[in-house]
Amino acid sequence: MWSCNICVQEVDDPTIRRFLRARDFDISQASAMLLKYLKWRRTFVPNGFISASEVPNQSAQNKMFLQGSDKKGRPIAVVLGNRHFQDGLKEFKLYGLDKTCARIPPGQEKFIAIGDLEGWGYSNSDIRGYLGALSILQDCYPERLGKLFIVHAPLVFISVWKIVYPFIDNKTKKKIVFVENKMLKSTLLEEIDESQLPEIYGGQLPLVPI
Numbered sequence: 001m002w003s004c005n006i007c008v009q010e011v012d013d014p015t016i017r018r019f020l021r022a023r024d025f026d027i028s029q030a031s032a033m034l035l036k037y038l039k040w041r042r043t044f045v046p047n048g049f050i051s052a053s054e055v056p057n058q059s060a061q062n063k064m065f066l067q068g069s070d071k072k073g074r075p076i077a078v079v080l081g082n083r084h085f086q087d088g089l090k091e092f093k094l095y096g097l098d099k100t101c102a103r104i105p106p107g108q109e110k111f112i113a114i115g116d117l118e119g120w121g122y123s124n125s126d127i128r129g130y131l132g133a134l135s136i137l138q139d140c141y142p143e144r145l146g147k148l149f150i151v152h153a154p155l156v157f158i159s160v161w162k163i164v165y166p167f168i169d170n171k172t173k174k175k176i177v178f179v180e181n182k183m184l185k186s187t188l189l190e191e192i193d194e195s196q197l198p199e200i201y202g203g204q205l206p207l208v209p210i
Helices: 006-010 013-022 027-044 056-060 089-102 127-140 157-167 181-189
Strands: 064-069 075-080 111-116 145-151 176-179
Touching (some): 064 089, 127 157, 145 181
Parallel strands (some): 075 111, 111 145
């Protein structure tokens, strides 16, 4: 049984099931994970949400977009890595995840993301921010990520990836796909109809900032 009635009072059944799946249905571990999340949420987001006015610098960078759905109905988020600079990534990640999850339709629980690293350089490197964002995704939004396509990854990104990779849990690692440039459109079309694919990848939808 859950160790605290707060679970029933503050979250719905699908959320509880996601936390259970994230811990392979180990009730003790899933309960601890959920309670830790609820405590964090009440402390970090006392108003229940992050507003755009709280992340003005990140929003002004115009680096995250949300438009269309894949063949399973999962909303598609696009993040342009070369527009990120250190400043409040944790708050913006929460803001972006809440916006994305709000677009998930009934009967679906996940979203997919395209991390575009074209033009990414050391000035965009923010390891502390990446690890913080990763922690939020894995610990606070378990079983929400359906797949992450990393595209246009430059060689200089590999050194940062080697630092971040050990902190990625096995479930999340299986959802990450590095896409070769020559296979970019064909790979994305396996999951996304052309009518729903962003224009910058050969599709028909313009990018829509969150």
